[in-house]
Amino acid sequence: MTTSTAPQPANMTDPALAHAWTVLEAVPDPEIPVVSIRELGILRDVRRAADGALEVVITPTYSGCPAMSQIAEDIGLALTTAQLTPYRVATVLAPAWTTDWITADAREKLRAYGIAPPTGNCGAAASSAAPQEKVLRFVPRALPAPSCPRCGSAHTERLAQFGSTACKALYRCLDCREPFDYFKPY
Ligand SMILES: [Zn+2]
Incomplete structure (x- = not known):
């Protein structure tokens, strides 16, 4: 038993x-x-x-x-x-990796580490698209600017398309003035 x-x-x-x-x-x-x-x-x-x-x-x-x-x-x-x-x-390359697969816990860890996690419900549009369209997703998406991972301000500006790695963009907070990496939605 x-x-x-x-x-x-x-x-x-x-x-x-x-x-x-x-x-x-x-x-x-x-x-x-x-x-x-x-x-x-x-x-x-x-x-x-x-x-x-x-x-x-x-x-x-x-x-x-x-x-x-x-x-x-x-x-x-x-x-x-x-x-x-x-x-x-x-x-395995298909289905292609997306930032939507990053767990909620990991997003909080990224923020605590000083990296703004991907913003937006970025997977909704992509996952409803035909699978063959996924290979075209290197086209930048129009998404709101990320919040500062240090002070939470939404008042941020992009300094560079690529941060410390190609996966990230470099932003700066206009309130606390700190630069930070943004993990780009993909
Ligand atoms: Zn800030």
């Missing part, structure tokens, strides 16, 4: 997969170490391949971001340390 009748996801019946999820949830983003690759929506799946290896599915963020090889390396190190081998990392 069991005490739980709740259905479980198929992969949670495999202890190694559950362990791998736990290990990988702790892998930080190499560029923004206060958030994990899971929280950013980069880690998509962990599954058992037909040959028995663990298969970790990741989706790159912006194509211009050079961090993906570092992320694959970090995943490998985490799994090897946890003796979860053999494994391989599969990069």
Whole structure:
């Protein structure tokens, strides 16, 4: 007799997969170490391949971001340390990553770190569009300026299209005068 009748996801019946999820949830983003690759929506799946290896599915963020090889390396190190081998990392490009996949917790962590999280309900229009239109989403979206992550003022101006990385734009708060990175909606 069991005490739980709740259905479980198929992969949670495999202890190694559950362990791998736990290990990988702790892998930080190499560029923004206060958030994990899971929280950013980069880690998509962990599954058992037909040959028995663990298969970790990741989706790159912006194509211009050079961090993906570092992320694959970090995943490998985490799994090897946890003796979860053999494994391989599969990069999946469709559906394309979007800032909508960033969790609410991660948005708060970004703000606390001094990076304005993406504004707007930016996924609503995009997700109702035909899938083939997604490849055209490098077209900048007209969205309200982000609020200052330090003082909360909405009185901000853009200084540069690209901040510390191509993923971010550089803004300045017109009230507290502090410059800050804005994680651009995508
Ligand atoms: Zn401010």
